[in-house]
Amino acid sequence: MIAQQIINAVSLGGVYALLALGLAIVFSIVGLINFAHGELMTLTGYVLLAALIAGVPFPAAVLLAVICAAVGAVAMERLAFRPMRGASVTSLLLTSFAVSGLLKVIFQNGVSARPQAVAIPNWMTGAFSIGDFTIGVGPAISIVVSIVALIALEFFLKRTVTGTAMRAAAEDFDVVRLMGIPANRIIATAFLLSGLLAGLAAMLWVASRASVDPLMGFTPVLKAFIAAVVGGLGSLPGAVAGGFLLGVIEVLLQATLPAAIAPYRDAIVLSGVIAVLLIRPQGLIPAVRVQRS
Amino acid sequence: MRHIRKRSALLTAISAITVATAAPAFAEEIIIGAATAQTGGLAPYDQPALAGLRMAIDELNAKGGLAGKYKVNLIIKDTRSDTAQTATVTQELIDAGAKIMITPCDADPSISAGQLTQPLGIPSLTLCGSAPVLTQAVGDVMFGTYPADNLQATAVADFAIAEGKRKVFLLTSPDATYVANLPEYFGKVFEKKGGKIVGRGTFTMNQPDFSAEITNIKGLAEQPDLIMTAAYEPDFPAFIQQLRGAGINIPVYGADAIGTPTIKALGKLVDGVVYTAAGYPEAGSKLEAFNAAFAKHAGHAPESTYEVNGYEIGLILDEAVKTAGSDDPKAIRDAIANLKDFEGITGKITYAGTDRMPLRPVVLMRYEDGEPKYVETVVPAAADVPAP
Structure with missing residues (x-):
């Protein structure tokens, strides 16, 4: 039982971590909390749905959907955020809300207000047994994908020139530009990575929901925002820690609270968040440089 | 201005x-x-x-x-x-x-x-x-x-009892009256007619991680032979996906809100799910x-x-x-x-x-092989319908 709940917690935490990381990468470079991150997930879901309806095999459809999320993120930067570069944090924030709202309406009117069922292959809804307890294939995939994505990102940031430049840009963007690294490239890469992470998270999210709807991005981006703040806004390890912490708290409370108190779960979780921020105002693992907000 | x-x-x-x-x-x-x-x-x-x-x-x-x-x-x-x-x-x-x-x-x-x-x-x-x-x-x-919810719930409960089901798990959410109360009406009728509620669980609407709740169901000392919920889209697809994904094959019954094209399109996943409707187009x-x-x-x-x-x-x-x-x-x-x-x-x-x-007939339906199949039309006895 307890082992099972731990697997549930890690699985949910992994998805939150991927999402929070996507927000944190962009924030660390351009100081923007991209609330349209959730709509990248929605986009991914609809691309997957369209590809499956068109008869594309499942693995290819997943690949296509994740690529579309990355392309969508770069396009978002190019169309909406680049013209706003250098604007105040508030303007950037409002721009991201505008993009988010616009995309929601496009999905609602262009596709349908009704959720659309996504045919998840049978093998993904199965379960396998190890010793005493059964592990769902879905949660197992979720955990593996999260861990692989986190390791790959770590490798990219530590071992490549662009990655190093991005880490440097998070600390002091002006100096990086003086070193001759083009700002556009750094920023575009940041959005590309955040799009990839949103795409992966969306696949895990959709696989456990079996449907996509125009508003599906709202809850996850809210969770990611909370996770990123708890972890330390702009800090990548912080976002991962925050994501896992949020997932673990949510699942463990849901598992252990008596039925009468269970409806207050979210209130308890958010009180916990406030408590963490009272003790560590900069988050669990603060960003190297305090952000220019 | x-x-x-x-x-x-x-x-x-x-x-x-x-x-x-x-x-x-x-x-x-x-x-x-x-x-x-x-x-x-x-x-x-x-x-x-x-x-x-x-x-x-x-x-x-x-x-x-x-x-x-x-x-x-x-x-x-x-x-x-x-x-x-x-x-x-x-x-x-x-x-x-x-x-x-x-x-x-x-x-x-x-x-x-x-x-x-x-x-x-x-x-x-x-x-x-x-x-x-x-x-x-x-x-x-x-x-x-x-x-009404209590009318629908009575119809489903009568049907479950007639099928021989005796132990139910109720899944509710306090976020909407329909989702919170309908399974409880079901529970009242079910208990009155010899059934037993072996557990209750709750969820937050639009936040579909059911893993903890599903693990709780798995861990129940007395396993239910039926799960009753009034969850609908997008929560219902998520719940049943994760439930079946965890290897639990207990039947799930609901009410009118899952009689939609989205739920039908879930195909094999919703095989055996019983729900209600306001009518059935007989020839x-x-x-x-x-x-x-x-x-x-x-x-x-x-x-x-x-x-x-x-x-x-x-x-x-x-x-x-x-x-x-x-x-x-x-x-x-x-x-x-x-x-x-x-x-x-x-x-x-x-x-x-x-x-x-209104007093009006309730139709029971069941998904089979991705198609809604007619079960029966009932008008529950007024005395059986629990008070709101």
């Missing part, structure tokens, strides 16, 4: 949305306000129901309007599935002169609309809101139209004829029984105005409240002697 702009926007909206056909010059006009969700979580329910109502009004207007006399001007405003926004648009509709109000498919926004229409005595009908507390929470102007029935007429009118077949329910609201209003003999809201209200054995499309509808939640 702002006020003026708002008013001109309102006029534009009225002229754009007015359902109008060529009107005889002498006809009087009656404004029906529809505060319904065109966007957001309730839209998949409100829209089909509204489509049915519009069809009824188009047909009635072609014959001169309600009671052949009062041409209907239907003004539709979007509530965005938001309770506060519902109150705002209801007020706008009242200001526009609505004498009858149509409210969304859920208790909470319908109550917020009813709080505005009750003091003015404007009869208000929810499209498919089915919580029996809904009419009591507002007062004598509020009417349900769809089979030669009035409902079959309605479905054909609707398909011709709307260009697509009805998605559910919400369409016919919306259509029946039009018929009920027509009958009520006939009885009232005027367009006075109070007289219309009294006429609806005294309706008895009115022949609708799905069967007889009675309001007289009820708390303004």
